[in-house]
Amino acid sequence: xxxxxxxxxxxxxxxxxxxxxxxxxxxxxxxxxxxxxxxxxxxxxxxxxxxxxxxxxxxxxxxxxxxxxxxxxxxxxxxxxxxxxxxxxxxxxxxxxxxxxxxxxxxxxxxxxxxxxxxxxxxxxxxxxxxxxxxxxxxxxxxxxxxxxxxxxxxxxxxxxxxxxxxxxxxxxxxxxxxxxxxxxxxxxxxxxxxxxxxxxxxxxxxxxxxxxxxxxxxxxxxxxxxxxxxxxxxxxxxxxxxxxxxxxxxxxxxxxxxxxxxxxxxxxxxxxxxxxxxxxxxxxxxxxxxxxxxxxxxxxxxxxxxxxxxxxxxxxxxxxxxx
Amino acid sequence: xxxxxxxxxxxxxxxxxxxxxxxxxxxxxxxxxxxxxxxxxxxxxxxxxxxxxxxxxxxxxxxxxxxxxxxxxxxxxxxxxxxxxxxxxxxxxxxxxxxxxxxxxxxxxxxxxxxxxxxxxxxxxxxxxxxxxxxxxxxxxxxxxxxxxxxxxxxxxxxxxxxxxxxxxxxxxxxxxxxxxxxxxxxxxxxxxxxxxxxxxxxxxxxxxxxxxxxxxxxxxxxxxxxxxxxxxxxxxxxxxxxxxxxxxxxxxxxxxxxxxxxxxxxxxxxxxxxxxxxxxxxxxxxxxxxxxxxxxxxxxxxxxxxxxxxxxxxxxxxxxxxxxxxx
Numbered sequence: 001x002x003x004x005x006x007x008x009x010x011x012x013x014x015x016x017x018x019x020x021x022x023x024x025x026x027x028x029x030x031x032x033x034x035x036x037x038x039x040x041x042x043x044x045x046x047x048x049x050x051x052x053x054x055x056x057x058x059x060x061x062x063x064x065x066x067x068x069x070x071x072x073x074x075x076x077x078x079x080x081x082x083x084x085x086x087x088x089x090x091x092x093x094x095x096x097x098x099x100x101x102x103x104x105x106x107x108x109x110x111x112x113x114x115x116x117x118x119x120x121x122x123x124x125x126x127x128x129x130x131x132x133x134x135x136x137x138x139x140x141x142x143x144x145x146x147x148x149x150x151x152x153x154x155x156x157x158x159x160x161x162x163x164x165x166x167x168x169x170x171x172x173x174x175x176x177x178x179x180x181x182x183x184x185x186x187x188x189x190x191x192x193x194x195x196x197x198x199x200x201x202x203x204x205x206x207x208x209x210x211x212x213x214x215x216x217x218x219x220x221x222x223x224x225x226x227x228x229x230x231x232x233x234x235x236x237x238x239x240x241x242x243x244x245x246x247x248x249x250x251x252x253x254x255x256x257x258x259x260x261x262x263x264x265x266x267x268x269x270x271x272x273x274x275x276x277x278x279x280x281x282x283x284x285x286x287x288x289x290x291x292x293x294x295x296x297x298x299x300x301x302x303x304x305x306x307x308x309x310x311x312x313x314x315x316x317x318x319x320x321x322x323x324x
Numbered sequence: 325x326x327x328x329x330x331x332x333x334x335x336x337x338x339x340x341x342x343x344x345x346x347x348x349x350x351x352x353x354x355x356x357x358x359x360x361x362x363x364x365x366x367x368x369x370x371x372x373x374x375x376x377x378x379x380x381x382x383x384x385x386x387x388x389x390x391x392x393x394x395x396x397x398x399x400x401x402x403x404x405x406x407x408x409x410x411x412x413x414x415x416x417x418x419x420x421x422x423x424x425x426x427x428x429x430x431x432x433x434x435x436x437x438x439x440x441x442x443x444x445x446x447x448x449x450x451x452x453x454x455x456x457x458x459x460x461x462x463x464x465x466x467x468x469x470x471x472x473x474x475x476x477x478x479x480x481x482x483x484x485x486x487x488x489x490x491x492x493x494x495x496x497x498x499x500x501x502x503x504x505x506x507x508x509x510x511x512x513x514x515x516x517x518x519x520x521x522x523x524x525x526x527x528x529x530x531x532x533x534x535x536x537x538x539x540x541x542x543x544x545x546x547x548x549x550x551x552x553x554x555x556x557x558x559x560x561x562x563x564x565x566x567x568x569x570x571x572x573x574x575x576x577x578x579x580x581x582x583x584x585x586x587x588x589x590x591x592x593x594x595x596x597x598x599x600x601x602x603x604x605x606x607x608x609x610x611x612x613x614x615x616x617x618x619x620x621x622x623x624x625x626x627x628x629x630x631x632x633x634x635x636x637x638x639x640x641x642x643x644x645x646x647x648x649x650x651x652x
Contacts, residue, residue, distance in 0.1 A: 045471065144398070
């Protein structure tokens with residue numbers, strides 16, 4: 001019953017304009033008219049969201065900034081320490097290792113995992129029969145729960161000569177690899193599993209995007225005598241550039257927060273070769289023999305978040321532009 | 325020229341969606357029709373050339389072998405390893421047929437490792453997360469899109485803003501909120517499923533999806549219902565929700581999958597093994613049981629998600645296309 005009590009002086013309904021704000025009758029500020037105008041029932045509908053976001057989203061965000069400036073453990077009341085937490089984190093010799101490792105993971109995942117789904121999607125979209133079957137196959141690894149996938153790959157990565165991957169390497173005459181056991185091969189092994197686990201999702205997104213390339217562009221390119229490869233290079237990829245850039249940013253945001261793989265595969269080892277930023281945050285807060293150092297953990301999270309929030313903002317601006 | 329627009333957004337267009345399932349099937353038919361006249365990179369003329377023909381057959385072969393090995397291979401291997409004795413799996417991991425079949429692995433994993441209990445816990449966690457997410461997303465989406473109070477833009481902004489904050493920032497303060505919630509008395513939500521359900525419901529992406537969908541529903545229907553005397557609750561329950569089945573399906577898929585996958589958060593707030601889900605228990609039991617039983621446990625844990633996927637392939641793949649373009 002919110003809008004039925006319109007005074008006759010209001011502009012007629014078919015006049016275009018902002019629907020909510022300007023078409024609303026002028027109200028006297030009075031609790032009774034507020035309730036009768038639907039104000040209370042609106043609040044009832046908003047209540048679940050307000051409670052859940054208030055306690056579990058908005059307030060923790062504010063708290064994380066406050067906590068990064070405090071010394072907090074669950075026993076004593078928190079005390080203000082200024083920027084000490086940031087100074088402590090920045091002077092931790094492991095931070096440099098974690099940043100380099102995270103960049104290494106993100107970089108390798110980009111080199112290995114970014115082009116692969118694009119190539120697969122372009123190939124799959126040219127197949128006349130069995131596209132649905134191929135999409136389902138490609139998506140299967142995404143359906144396997146990530147923890148199961150990591151634990152399964154841990155068995156595959158068995159470093160003995162009879163391990164699964166080493167057996168396959170043996171068929172083509174390559175000597176057994178140490179996989180997770182050596183600092184040099186541990187991170188590439190993690191990236192291999194992460195790429196396998198994520199590629200299917202990207203393939204499906206690119207397949208959908210490929211449908212939106214206007215076929216006239218290919219016709220026009222053929223009139224100019226373009227070969228198949230030139231059509232892919234000069235028509236398909238430029239047409240996909242929007243979604244490609246979005247996927248790039250999403251992948252960077254995701255890989256910068258990698259936790260599951262290093263935590264379950266190696267626990268950060270061997271010799272700290274797979275300690276990532278998130279693993280370090282986890283260690284500060286939850287694996288500390290002296291009790292959780294929540295201040296340092298939030299200080300590091302806030303620093304990481306500022307970088308990632310900038311990327312998210314860029315992503316949002318782009319999707320907004322491309323979707324309107 | 326058409327603008328480059330993430331095509332997945334089109335799946336949310338209301339006229340199509342308002343028809344419910346009919347809309348979905350209608351779209352599929354339209355796609356199939358366009359496949360005939362439509363084309364990809366390779367033109368019909370090029371397809372007749374012998375060299376292109378050969379190349380496409382090669383692509384077919386590479387795709388088939390590659391996708392079967394990478395997509396189906398690990399699952400088939402897991403299925404085999406679940407009923408293979410440990411020594412066989414260790415010595416000859418790629419033998420096509422095991423030397424002995426050990427069916428006992430499966431009941432052993434189910435009963436002795438208590439996979440049954442953790443399985444049930446996982447289902448309870450997923451069901452609760454699903455229910456809370458659906459209630460919060462639909463009520464908030466309705467209030468912000470249809471009822472539109474004057475302060476709606478402020479709330480929209482506050483919800484949208486949380487999407488720019490990476491989840492990692494919330495980890496520690498959220499954990500402390502759970503340990504010491506702002507409730508009267510000395511209570512803690514640790515080991516309580518609400519500790520997983522409620523934070524999962526604070527999902528800005530869900531609200532955004534639902535609100536976009538509601539925004540595109542025809543306003544005239546709402547006006548007609550109001551003229552007939554329907555109040556805001558009636559309008560929500562009898563008009564808006566029945567028109568929104570497609571988007572409710574998408575949100576449901578996201579909610580259930582996310583709950584099934586989650587690891588770090590349940591590990592932190594459910595320290596008691598009796599209430600932990602599979603994702604948390606599997607790494608923990610690994611050390612204490614034999615490899616073949618462990619692999620059987622992994623196989624059982626994979627069963628439900630894979631079965632759900634095979635049953636609802638279409639919904640999964642459409643949601644996947646959608647999720648990539650909007651999630652942050």
